[in-house]
Each structure stands twice: as structure tokens, then as C-alpha cells.
Amino acid sequence: MGTEHSQAPLAERLRTRGLRLTAQRQRVLDVVDALEHATPEAIGAKLRADAGPGGTAPDPSTVYRTLELLERLGLVWHTHLGKGAPVYHAAEHPHVHVVCASCGEIASADPQLLAGAAERLAADLGFTVDVGHVALSGTCRACRERAGTEHA
Amino acid sequence: MGTEHSQAPLAERLRTRGLRLTAQRQRVLDVVDALEHATPEAIGAKLRADAGPGGTAPDPSTVYRTLELLERLGLVWHTHLGKGAPVYHAAEHPHVHVVCASCGEIASADPQLLAGAAERLAADLGFTVDVGHVALSGTCRACRERAGTEHA
DNA sequence: CTCGTTGCAAAGGATTTGCACAAGT
DNA sequence: ACTTGTGCAAATCCTTTGCAACGAG
Numbered sequence A, B: 001m002g003t004e005h006s007q008a009p010l011a012e013r014l015r016t017r018g019l020r021l022t023a024q025r026q027r028v029l030d031v032v033d034a035l036e037h038a039t040p041e042a043i044g045a046k047l048r049a050d051a052g053p054g055g056t057a058p059d060p061s062t063v064y065r066t067l068e069l070l071e072r073l074g075l076v077w078h079t080h081l082g083k084g085a086p087v088y089h090a091a092e093h094p095h096v097h098v099v100c101a102s103c104g105e106i107a108s109a110d111p112q113l114l115a116g117a118a119e120r121l122a123a124d125l126g127f128t129v130d131v132g133h134v135a136l137s138g139t140c141r142a143c144r145e146r147a148g149t150e151h152a
Numbered sequence C: 001c002t003c004g005t006t007g008c009a010a011a012g013g014a015t016t017t018g019c020a021c022a023a024g025t
Numbered sequence D: 001a002c003t004t005g006t007g008c009a010a011a012t013c014c015t016t017t018g019c020a021a022c023g024a025g
Helices: A009-016 A023-034 A040-051 A060-072 A111-125 A141-149 B009-016 B023-034 B040-051 B060-072 B111-125 B141-149
Strands: A076-080 A086-090 A096-100 A106-109 A135-139 B076-080 B086-090 B096-100 B106-109 B135-139
Touching: A009 A023, A023 A040, A023 A060, A023 A086, A040 A060, A040 A086, A060 A076, A096 A111, A106 B111, A111 B106, A111 B111, A111 B135, A135 A141, A135 B111, B009 B023, B023 B040, B023 B060, B023 B086, B040 B060, B040 B086, B060 B076, B096 B111, B135 B141
Parallel strands: A096 A135, B096 B135
Antiparallel strands: A076 A086, A096 A106, B076 B086, B096 B106
């Protein structure tokens, strides 16, 4: 398991645009799919790990270029959570990101969570919210309790 | 106009921590207050503009350090909207940020908008949402209509 | 065979950090 | 005076770009 690609929307979408299906593109997509929330750097690391000692992993620049391409193809989405760390995730599993400002822990929530707010925004501002890109930040239970315990 | 500081929670909070009130800190805070949504760079620019030709503006590194400090003091908040562009805004005017992925337009919405979602997150995950840090991305009405018009 | 892709290396831009000097209390 | 804050410059980090060789169709 791991090398299976549901169908192959990738090949299809590439063909349509006259682009080419390469091992790198397939691998990057697989990794984004495997790692739920991955930064470009993390993706590169995983790629390197999967390749093994003597193996060969895609160059960082290729990872960036591929991620951008996959996003244009609508196969992955990215969100900016903390400082300078964009996080990519497969477009197949839509979910809202929730990040703890203290520990950086990332949780996922049901998109339905924002349904109400989305509707209101659409009605009030004519603004269509992109659920897959949303990131909510705050404090997780663990950190809140810790803060209370450690005093300050 | 412009040099007025509601009261001076800044001086007070600094004193409490044994820190010092400097012209730079006051100026940075004033600018964040003036510019609704400002990136560190924009803040530096405004500072430079306000200083005038012969004037002297705070160094970029000071702006960064000050912003971080002001945030610790709870006087400003920042959010990550687009690529690598953190945006700061005064903590006095809590609002949810809504950004158009196409044109970059930034709109503000009432924090109440997320009240429901916040409650659910608190109940389900024990996660406290920080409304001032939230950024929703999507497409504004203008861009959506334009997309429909220009065809594709 | 032709044109999109990749890897490598250098370029860039945004932030951070170390330090000696200036400034607030 | 004593200690914190600032400016300057160098160091980092993350990402983007130019180009020649490579590989998919």
C-alpha cells in the first residue's frame, strides 16, 4: 500500500493541458496525500526518506514547481498556518484547519463547521468562502490547561 | 491628528514589565492603528513617509522586534493572509479577516460571524478560537463575476 | 524528434541575530 | 549609573529563476 492512486485524475488533467506525467509529479502528489498536513520542506524530507539511502529524490525546486502545478490542477490546496510555513493537503479530503498558536498542533474539523458563517458572508458581502483554505488559530485544550498550571 | 493615543495602555503595560517607552514603539503602534491591515514592510514605508525627507524612521529590525513585543503585550494581532505576508492590526478593533484569493482585497467581518463555529470547536475539541487571528479566504463578488464574464 | 521537465546553482526577498552605542528611568 | 532598546550589518531561511541536459509522448 502507498503507491496506489485512486484513479489517476493526475494523468488525465495533465493530458488535457498538454502537460506530461512524470514520476516526480506522481510522487509528490502521493506524498501530499499521505502526509495530511505537509510543508514543502516536509514533503521534500518524506520524498528523500522514501527514496532511501542510495535512492534519488526530486529537487526542492521541483517540489515547489510541482506543488504549484498540482494546485492549479485542483488536486491539492494549501493554507498558511503559522509563520512562513504553507501547508499542503489533498483536495479530496476537504477540512478546516485549526492550529494551536502555542504548540503548533494542527487539528482538522468538519467543513460543515463554517457552513453558517459561509452563508452569511455570501449574503452580506457576496463573498464565497473557500473552505479548504481556511485556517483557524487559537489555543488547544492542553495548552490552555498548561498555561493555567504553570501560572505564568 | 495622528499623534493622539487613546489613553496609553502602551506605557502602562511596558512599565509593568519593566520595559521602556520609546518613540519608536509609540510610532509603530500608531501606524498599525492608522493602517488597518499592514504588513511589516508597509509599516516601515509609512514610518518612512511620516518621517519625511530629512526625517529618521525606525530600522526594519526594530519594526519587527516592536511588532513582536506589541503582540506579546496584547496591543496588536497579526494574521497570515496570502503568501508570506503577515498583516498586523490593532487589537482594539476585533474583526475577522476575509481575503479574496484572486484580487487580494481584504474585507473585515463581524467577529460574531464565527461565534457559532467557535462554540462548536470549544465543545468538540476544547479548542478556543482566537477571533482576531482568523483569516478566511475565498472569492469576492467582483472577482467571481469577472471570472464569469471573461469566460476563462 | 520535439517540447515540456528536472536538477543544479545562483539570485532574491523577508526576517532574525550579534554587537557596540544611544537612550529611558 | 544601570539596563534596555536601537541601528547597522551579517547571517539565515524559504522560494524563485536561468539554463543545459533529460525524458515523455
